[in-house]
Every structure is written in structure tokens, then in C-alpha cells.
Amino acid sequence: MRQRYASSFGAAAAAYAAHRPDYAPAAVRWALEPAPGPRVLDLGAGTGKLTGTLVELGFDTVAVEPDSAMLAELRSTLPAVRALPGSAEEIPLPDASVDAVLAGNALHWFDMSIAGPEVARVLAPGGILAGLWNVMDDRVDWVAELARVSDSAAIGPRDTQSNWRDATKELHLPRADAGMGGAARFGSPEQEEFAHSQLRTADSLVATLATRAGVLVMPERERAAALGRIRAYLANRPETSSGEFTLPMLTGVLRTRRS
Incomplete structure (x- = not known):
């Protein structure tokens, strides 16, 4: 099931590039604050949403992405960035060649039993591994109701803090006593988490939600019905029914340091 979801994005690569948000710069800075140097790998880079933020912040960035359609979008948008085909389980970089590995809305797709040692291999001693996630801020009433209307398929977990904690357990992120190739590798x-936002219209928000894995894998009739419910809801909310609005979001970060 995870592979089916993870491989669903290529067919929607152009829409993903057009509609998905970037990442809060403050979140990226915090993720990289302890990094020993400026060399950063954006792993599972997709169409370059996180890559672009890293470049804007001045980091020496290389991107790795397994899906050819997503990689083509990244190369088109950021032609000056070194962007390579590859995966978290087989990273096409030398040992100790980067100071940080970041994954934007991607860490949960990795097979961490294999990816963990690979990340450790390419990281310099003291290097940082960080996962970043953009989610809608469902502490806002209309966003919470949108999650209910869509049955959460297009929105994701309602409890953002629990999402990060669960990710730590479910993804076997490195801890002092488990995961990522052993206790000596990561702390x-x-x-x-950091406040973030995106300017949207009802149409562009529907288009954004249509790029979520939970929606992409739906049968066509079910997907059309789900997006129809969302469109009807947005048309009847005062916050979203007329013109452009600000979509409240959060960028959450989990980071750990290589020993």
C-alpha cells in the first residue's frame, strides 16, 4: 500500500509543481541550525518545493528524486540545481558528502531499514537528518470542518502534534536505542512546528488537494465525489467563497544528528 501511494505522484507532477506549497523558511532554518556545513541533500525532492527554499536560503543543494516525471519538473523549475535520479534506499552520492539530509513531505515513504544506513553513509559526522511536513492548520474552525467533509483523505491527520510523534515511532526515526542502523548512528x-500559509482560491485549493496521495489513488468516481464535496463546502464558507484567501498551515520538523 505504501508503494502504491508513494508512486502516485508522477501522474500529477505538473499539478503538484503548480499547486503544492513551499516550506516555511523558519522551519528550514531550524532544521539546519545544528548542521556542520552548508551542503544539503533534498531527498525525495519531488518537483523541488523544498529545494527551492533551500536555494533561496543560500545552501549548497543537491536534489535526489526517484520519479522521472517529478524530477523533470524539478529540473525545469530549478535548472541550476544538481538534480539526480535515485532514492532514499540507494542515494547516488559519495560517503560523507553532505552536511544535512532533508526530506519534505517524503520521509514517511522511505523504507527506513534500508534508507537509514544510506542516509548515515552520505552524512558527514555531526550531520543532520530532518523531515519536514506541511499540513493545514486544523485548529482553525473552517479547516477542521474541511477535514470532516473530505473524510480527511485530502487533509491528513487532524492532530498535528500527534502526527509528528507518530511519525517518530512509525518511521523508526533514529533514537538513542533503535532504528536507522543502530544506536551509534543518530541521537x-x-x-x-512553524506557522505557514499559502494564498489560494477555492479552485486552486481543490487543485492542491487533488494532488494528495489519498486522493490520487481513489477510483475516478470516488475521487470526483470527494472533490465535489470539497468544492461545495468551499463555495458555502464565507472565508473561502469569494476570491483569494489565506490558507493557514503548519510546517512541522523532526530533526536528529548523526553521531
């Missing part, structure tokens, strides 16, 4: 993870 205990830290987590933080």
Missing part, C-alpha cells in the same frame, strides 16, 4: 530526535 534522539527533536521536533518543532
Whole structure:
């Protein structure tokens, strides 16, 4: 099931590039704050949403992405960035060649039993591994109701803090006593979240939600019905029914340091 979801994005690569949000710069800075140097790998880079933020912040960035359609979008948008085909389980970089590995809305797709040692291999001593996630801020009433209307398929987990904690357990992120190839490789993870936002219209928000894996894998009739419910809801909310609005979001971060 995970592979089916993870491989669903290529067919929607152009829409993903057009509609998905970037990442809160403050979140990226926090993720990289302890990094020993400026060399950063964006792993599972998709169409370059996180890559672009890294470049804007001045980091020496290389991107690795397994899906050819997503990689083509990244190369088109950021032609000056070194962008390579590859995966978290087989990273096409030399040992100790980067100071940080970041994954934007991608860490949960990795097979961490294989990816963990690979990440450790390419990281310099003291290097940082960090996962970042953009989610809608469902502490806002209309966003929480949108999650209910869509049965959460297009929105994701309602409890953002629990999402980060669950990710730590489910993804076997490195801890002092488990995961990522052993206790000596990584320290205990830290987590933080940062306010973020995106200007949307009802149509562009529907288009954004249509790029979520939970929607992409739906049968066509079910997907059309789900997006129809969302469109009807947005048309009847004062916050979203007329013109452009600000979509409240959070960028969550989990980071850990290589020993």
C-alpha cells in the first residue's frame, strides 16, 4: 500500500509543481541550525518545493528524486540545481558528502531499514537528518470542518502534534536505542512546528488537494465525489467563497544528528 501511494505522484507532477506549497523558511532554518556545513541533500525532492527554499536560503543543494516525471519538473523549475535520479534506499552520492539530509513531505515513504544506513553513509559526522511536513492548520474552525467533509483523505491527520510523534515511532526515526542502523548512528530526535500559509482560491485549493496521495489513488468516481464535496463546502464558507484567501498551515520538523 505504501508503494502504491508513494508512486502516485508522477501522474500529477505538473499539478503538484503548480499547486503544492513551499516550506516555511523558519522551519528550514531550524532544521539546519545544528548542521556542520552548508551542503544539503533534498531527498525525495519531488518537483523541488523544498529545494527551492533551500536555494533561496543560500545552501549548497543537491536534489535526489526517484520519479522521472517529478524530477523533470524539478529540473525545469530549478535548472541550476544538481538534480539526480535515485532514492532514499540507494542515494547516488559519495560517503560523507553532505552536511544535512532533508526530506519534505517524503520521509514517511522511505523504507527506513534500508534508507537509514544510506542516509548515515552520505552524512558527514555531526550531520543532520530532518523531515519536514506541511499540513493545514486544523485548529482553525473552517479547516477542521474541511477535514470532516473530505473524510480527511485530502487533509491528513487532524492532530498535528500527534502526527509528528507518530511519525517518530512509525518511521523508526533514529533514537538513542533503535532504528536507522543502530544506536551509534543518530541521537534522539527533536521536533518543532512553524506557522505557514499559502494564498489560494477555492479552485486552486481543490487543485492542491487533488494532488494528495489519498486522493490520487481513489477510483475516478470516488475521487470526483470527494472533490465535489470539497468544492461545495468551499463555495458555502464565507472565508473561502469569494476570491483569494489565506490558507493557514503548519510546517512541522523532526530533526536528529548523526553521531
